[in-house]
Amino acid sequence: MKKAAIGIDIGGTHIKSGLIGTDGTILERRSTPTEAREGKQGLLGKLDNLIGDYERIAAEQNWQLAGIGIGTAGYVNLQGGIGSATDNLPGWQGTSLRDELEAGGTMPLFVENDVNALALGEQWLGAGQGRDDFICLALGTGIGGCLVTGGRPYRGRNGYAGAYGHQTIVADGLPCTCGLRGCWERYASVTALKRMASEQAGSREWSVSPEAVFAAAREGVEEAERIIDRYSAYIAIGIANLIHSFNPTAVLIGGAVTAQGDFLFERVRGHVRSCTLHGFANEPELEILPAALGGMAGTIGAAKLVWNGIEKRSQAELDTGVEEIREWRVCRENS
Incomplete structure (x- = not known):
């Protein structure tokens, strides 16, 4: 079955x-x-x-x-x-x-x-295969993150590790939905790109969605190119902070923006190189990669939670059985 x-x-x-x-x-x-x-x-x-x-x-x-x-x-x-x-x-x-x-x-x-x-899914079947230490980010309505270290997501003291979207990148900056100000996700999420297009491009027909802004930038519309470049720089600032903090082997980025491929990622990589200390993002160059599983990465990773849980339970039962056998042998030898 x-x-x-x-x-x-x-x-x-x-x-x-x-x-x-x-x-x-x-x-x-x-x-x-x-x-x-x-x-x-x-x-x-x-x-x-x-x-x-x-x-x-x-x-x-x-x-x-x-x-x-x-x-x-x-x-x-x-x-x-x-x-x-x-x-x-x-x-x-x-x-x-x-x-x-x-x-x-x-x-x-x-x-x-x-x-x-998402990180578990990418580690299992995507861009994180074969990697035990990397950072995974998701750029969407907000920004979330995960540090995988020693092959497992780092969860922190009470499970909340990875709130990278709420690192402050602009002192006394824009108010965030979390109640703080200047959070990274207010500048580098897809929601932030929508706001930037609305504020800077007004009623221009290409400002109606992030996809339209990217399309206009690809066609050489200078104002759209400036918006995408500024957006890429904001993404890079947060990534640089994480690189300086954790010195990872790779940074994987998921979310709808990954569909933009190197048109976005080359800009982000360039900005990261310009705002990180020598050796952190080069020699050899740190890989900044799009997640490979697309929109199903989180679903696949959620299922992996089940398979991992079953493996742990089976191993625990096996360990218990081995211990019971050991105790039985000791009792028999001493009887």
């Missing part, structure tokens, strides 16, 4: 989900509008419906469900609850997500920050 895990990636705009096999094969997938304005109960209802749908699909296909993995925006504590969240998901802060969803279920359930899940 084929085994599958339910992977769910909760973002501020969309919930991406799927049934993922043990080898990372996507057996079923879908994207659902988050409709964050509906608040906590609306989002929990969507998750219940998604899980129920996947349970029915698995039963119809005779697939064995191994568990549920969830990567969510917000800062996830070690108990699987949302310890902190911005207004991108109203009412989400304080939600005991693992408890809420486990209450009526029978499958193992694992909850992580969404960028930690």
Whole structure:
């Protein structure tokens, strides 16, 4: 019987989900509008419906469900609850997500920050393969991050590590949805690019979306090029801070902007080289790469939480069995 895990990636705009096999094969997938304005109960209802749908699909296909993995925006504590969240998901802060969803279920359930899940997906099947130490970033509605060290996401004292979008890059800068000012995500997220285009390009037809701004810049529209260059510089400032702090082997960047390829990444790399100390981003040159799994990276990584959890449980059971055998042998030898 084929085994599958339910992977769910909760973002501020969309919930991406799927049934993922043990080898990372996507057996079923879908994207659902988050409709964050509906608040906590609306989002929990969507998750219940998604899980129920996947349970029915698995039963119809005779697939064995191994568990549920969830990567969510917000800062996830070690108990699987949302310890902190911005207004991108109203009412989400304080939600005991693992408890809420486990209450009526029978499958193992694992909850992580969404960028930690993205990093796991990329490490498993994407641009992070073969790497035990790297930084993973997601540029979207906000900015999230994950430091992978020793092959595992670093979670920090209470699980909140990776709030790189809320490093201050402009003293007394623009107010952020988190309540602070001058946060990196107010200048380098996709939301920030939308604001920059609106403020600097006004009603020009190419300012209606980030994709349109990039398209205009590619066509040589000088004003659009200036916006993209300034946006790239803001991305680079935050990355340079992380490079100076962690000296990683690579920086992987996920999110919709990765579709812009080298048109964006070469600009970012150039700005990073100009604002990092000698040796940190060169000799050899630090790799700054787009994530390889696209929009499904977080979903695949969420499913990997399940497979990792099962492996740990199996190993723990094996270790317990070995210890029991050792104790039995000692007792027998002493009898």
